[in-house]
Amino acid sequence: MTEDSQKTVVCSWNEWDPLKHVIVGRAEGTMLQAPEPVVQLDFPDQGFPLGTFGSLPKEMEDKAGELLDNYAAILENRGIRVDRPSPLDFSQVIQTPDWKQDSMFGCMPPRDVLLTVGDEILEAPMSFRSRWFEYLCYRPLLEQYYKEDPSFRWETAPKPRLTDRTYKKDFWKEWNSISEEEQWKRTVNSDWIISETEPLFDAADVARCGKDLFVQKSMVTNDAGIEWLRRHYPDHRVHRVTYREMLPWHIDATLIPLRPGLALINPERPALGNAHNELFKKNGWELVEAPKSVRKEKMPLCTCSMWLNMNCLVIDTKTICIEAAETPMMELLDKYGFEVIPVPLFEVSPFGGGLHCATADVYREGTLEDYFPKQVEGF
Ligand code: ABU
Numbered sequence: 476m477t478e479d480s481q482k483t484v485v486c487s488w489n490e491w492d493p494l495k496h497v498i499v500g501r502a503e504g505t506m507l508q509a510p511e512p513v514v515q516l517d518f519p520d521q522g523f524p525l526g527t528f529g530s531l532p533k534e535m536e537d538k539a540g541e542l543l544d545n546y547a548a549i550l551e552n553r554g555i556r557v558d559r560p561s562p563l564d565f566s567q568v569i570q571t572p573d574w575k576q577d578s579m580f581g582c583m584p585p586r587d588v589l590l591t592v593g594d595e596i597l598e599a600p601m602s603f604r605s606r607w608f609e610y611l612c613y614r615p616l617l618e619q620y621y622k623e624d625p626s627f628r629w630e631t632a633p634k635p636r637l638t639d640r641t642y643k644k645d646f647w648k649e650w651n652s653i654s655e656e657e658q659w660k661r662t663v664n665s666d667w668i669i670s671e672t673e674p675l676f677d678a679a680d681v682a683r684c685g686k687d688l689f690v691q692k693s694m695v696t697n698d699a700g701i702e703w704l705r706r707h708y709p710d711h712r713v714h715r716v717t718y719r720e721m722l723p724w725h726i727d728a729t730l731i732p733l734r735p736g737l738a739l740i741n742p743e744r745p746a747l748g749n750a751h752n753e754l755f756k757k758n759g760w761e762l763v764e765a766p767k768s769v770r771k772e773k774m775p776l777c778t779c780s781m782w783l784n785m786n787c788l789v790i791d792t793k794t795i796c797i798e799a800a801e802t803p804m805m806e807l808l809d810k811y812g813f814e815v816i817p818v819p820l821f822e823v824s825p826f827g828g829g830l831h832c833a834t835a836d837v838y839r840e841g842t843l844e845d846y847f848p849k850q851v852e853g854f
Contacts, residue, residue: 484624485837487591489683491734492793492841496556498616499547500833502539502826503562505531505581507776508605509519512642513668513694521775528578530566530774531825539583541822543833546796546818553790553816558837560612561586566772569608573638576604582612583826585835586727589613590678590834592688593843595628596620596835599678600635602695607637620837632703635673642668649790662721663747676700679725679832684732685844687712691730693723714854716751718744727831728782731765733847734792738810739765739785750854757849762812764829766803776825779832783821786829790816796830 484496507516509528517525530536547557580603588609590597596617598610620627624704635641650658661667669675672801676696681704682689688711690701698715703789705713718729720743731739738755742764746752755762768784784804788796797805799817808815820830827833 482621482624483594483626483838485596485627486594487590487683487836487839488593488843489685489839489843490732491792492839494555494789494839495834496558496838497550498558498560498589498613498835499543499550500583500585500827501559501562502536502543502581502583502823504565504582505536505826506605507531508580509577509605509817512574512639513603513645514605516555516778518776522761535776535825536820541824542820542823543583546820546830546833549796549816549818552588555790556837558616561615561765563608563612569604571607571637573636574604576607578605579608580605581826582609582806583587583823584679584828584832585613586832587677587679587725587827589835590681591836592683592711594626595630597678597707600629600632600675600700601677602635602637602641602675604637606736607634611677615842627679632676633674634708635675640672641670641675643670662719663715667722669695669697669816671697671699674699674703676704678835679727680727682730682732684712685846687699687714687717687724687847689714689730691716691718691723691726693725695724712850714751714754717747719747720744725832728780728785728829731785731787731831732812733789733795733808733811735762738762741765741782741785744784750851754847754851754854757851758847763807766807769802769819774822779824779828783824786831788830788834797833798829
């Protein structure tokens with residue numbers, strides 16, 4: 476580190492530069508959240524039928540906490556500074572002048588909330604009412620970075636109102652009554668529950684590749700949110716991307732940039748339209764299809780997909796953390812010249828994701844670069 480970069484606490488332009496400082500989430504207090512417009516949780520066999528909510532079981536929380544502590548220790552042993560959020564009482568009822576919500580969620584996945592682009596950390600608006608106050612878990616850390624680093628830009632996207640106008644009325648009733656063919660039709664038109672009333676995005680719908688930010692339109696990210704990001708980052712190229720995925724929720728099990736010229740893609744979620752693959756091809760990038768997970772079943776009470784094996788954390792262009800059981804993924808990355816660090820984290824998935832979700836970048840050595848000098852018009 477140079478003397479100058481030592482003063483800089485916050486800086487990260489992409490997913491692969493050498494990682495020096497990261498936030499790792501916590502499992503404590505996580506809730507299977509109370510019903511709200513976006514979320515339809517229905518786990519009748521696991522004690523939580525539709526309409527019910529409550530704390531995740533204590534033994535699951537303890538195990539997840541142990542694995543997250545171990546993940547933090549693995550990173551620290553590699554010389555990476557690790558910070559942790561401050562959980563709130565997520566079982567409390569929260570409200571704004573517009574709505575009341577019977578519980579919060581948790582703070583295991585910092586990646587959903589915090590978007591680091593260069594010397595800025597942006598608190599995402601979030602479209603779940605249960606996650607409206609989640610940024611508070613990170614405020615002690617952000618306050619500290621603000622004091623330590625004179626060039627840190629601390630930003631927050633406009634807090635959304637999340638009134639009933641934000642959600643399409645009767646979405647779930649309609650969705651559950653139409654055929655699979657009709658569901659795919661709605662999917663291809665990106666016609667999900669959130670309306671365009673106000674800008675919404677989760678930070679985990681953004682894949683960062685220097686000047687190019689790939690932002691997925693999803694169940695939690697709307698066009699107004701993508702447009703907001705475009706206006707907010709005028710020096711970047713913000714690409715709106717969609718994939719053939721029925722109810723998409725975060726890009727980090729669909730497109731994972733690994734290093735300049737190489738990214739993992741999900742073989743079951745091809746990009747819609749030609750521009751996405753054309754852009755990568757034109758700039759000499761290889762898109763490698765991820766192997767399926769070795770897991771045959773998800774963890775109980777898990778709301779993520781079976782593709783968390785893709786949800787990896789790149790430490791630098793030669794080193795990567797992969798979930799410890801995912802041998803095919805480890806073998807693939809070994810073939811591409813990575814040193815693979817196996818990290819057990821499967822039991823953390825009900826708390827909100829995998830290795831990438833469980834972290835948020837604070838500092839990676841490196842500068843803003845253009846990895847896609849040849850652009851595709853209109854993309
Ligand atoms: N936040 C990662 C979840 C993505 C997925 O389950 O596919």
